[in-house]
Amino acid sequence: MDGFVPLNHYLLLSATLFVIGVLGVLLRRNVIVVFMSVEIMLNAVNISLIAFDHYLNNSDGQVFSFMVMCVAAAEVSVGLAIIIAMFRNKPTVNLDEFNILKW
Amino acid sequence: MELLIFYPLAGFCVVMALGVIVSSSPINSAISLIAMMLGLAGVFVLQQAHFLAILQVIVYAGAIMVLFMFVIMLLNLKSAEEDTWSIRPQNTYVSVLTGFLALGALYKIACVIGQAELNSPAAVPDDFGTVVRIGTTLFTDFVLPFEVASILLLAAMVGAVVLAKNKID
Numbered sequence: 001m002d003g004f005v006p007l008n009h010y011l012l013l014s015a016t017l018f019v020i021g022v023l024g025v026l027l028r029r030n031v032i033v034v035f036m037s038v039e040i041m042l043n044a045v046n047i048s049l050i051a052f053d054h055y056l057n058n059s060d061g062q063v064f065s066f067m068v069m070c071v072a073a074a075e076v077s078v079g080l081a082i083i084i085a086m087f088r089n090k091p092t093v094n095l096d097e098f099n100i101l102k103w
Numbered sequence: 104m105e106l107l108i109f110y111p112l113a114g115f116c117v118v119m120a121l122g123v124i125v126s127s128s129p130i131n132s133a134i135s136l137i138a139m140m141l142g143l144a145g146v147f148v149l150q151q152a153h154f155l156a157i158l159q160v161i162v163y164a165g166a167i168m169v170l171f172m173f174v175i176m177l178l179n180l181k182s183a184e185e186d187t188w189s190i191r192p193q194n195t196y197v198s199v200l201t202g203f204l205a206l207g208a209l210y211k212i213a214c215v216i217g218q219a220e221l222n223s224p225a226a227v228p229d230d231f232g233t234v235v236r237i238g239t240t241l242f243t244d245f246v247l248p249f250e251v252a253s254i255l256l257l258a259a260m261v262g263a264v265v266l267a268k269n270k271i272d
């Protein structure tokens with residue numbers, strides 16, 4: 001088949017997006033942007049799962065990525081609730097301000 | 104032909120992901136993230152995972168990002184904070200070093216992946232990525248994870264309601 005996208009390209013896209021997410025978590029201080037970077041990383045893993053699934057002609061990877069979406073939805077709802085609760089105590093979204101648990 | 108569709112789509116996804124990281128206003132980040140997720144749905148379609156592509160649009164770009172937007176609006180964040188890129192002073196060296204390490208890891212991964220011989224895929228059958236096939240797998244081999252996921256979602260729902268309630272004491 002001519003012009004078929006090889007597995008390498010999908011893996012490279014996945015790795016690139018994952019590293020972008022890691023950089024976002026490391027370098028940004030806004031708690032919401034950090035949270036979005038976590039979502040980027042989850043999506044990058046989904047690309048890998050589906051690419052291998054397509055490569056091996058299987059269905060398990062798609063079920064895994066379904067589960068990843070499930071966990072992401074749960075994580076986002078609880079995480080944003082925590083952010084709102086923290087914002088109520090201290091009106092800021094800068095992660096460096098939340099050091100009250102540090103001894 | 105597929106490559107001609109894949110490259111612009113992948114480039115679009117990467118640019119939008121960078122937009123999430125770079126833009127100073129959270130609302131711009133959220134819109135870039137929506138665009139990235141729609142692009143990834145296109146990538147899934149290219150891989151013939153149609154059900155996952157629809158799910159990506161509905162769950163991620165629909166539900167999750169609406170939640171993000173809602174919280175950003177609720178918190179009423181200032182659009183341009185001047186300390187967007189400020190790193191904790193004690194952690195400057197650690198952050199910069201880790202950033203370089205992550206980029207180096209990406210370079211190394213690109214080298215390894217570029218050399219791999221992975222270009223002989225199995226023939227894709229017609230029912231790949233359809234609801235029927237994924238549903239059959241989900242309800243035969245993965246019944247227990249499916250039920251556990253339902254409990255997880257219930258716990259998350261209750262937890263979100265309890266956490267975001269008015270009084271925490």
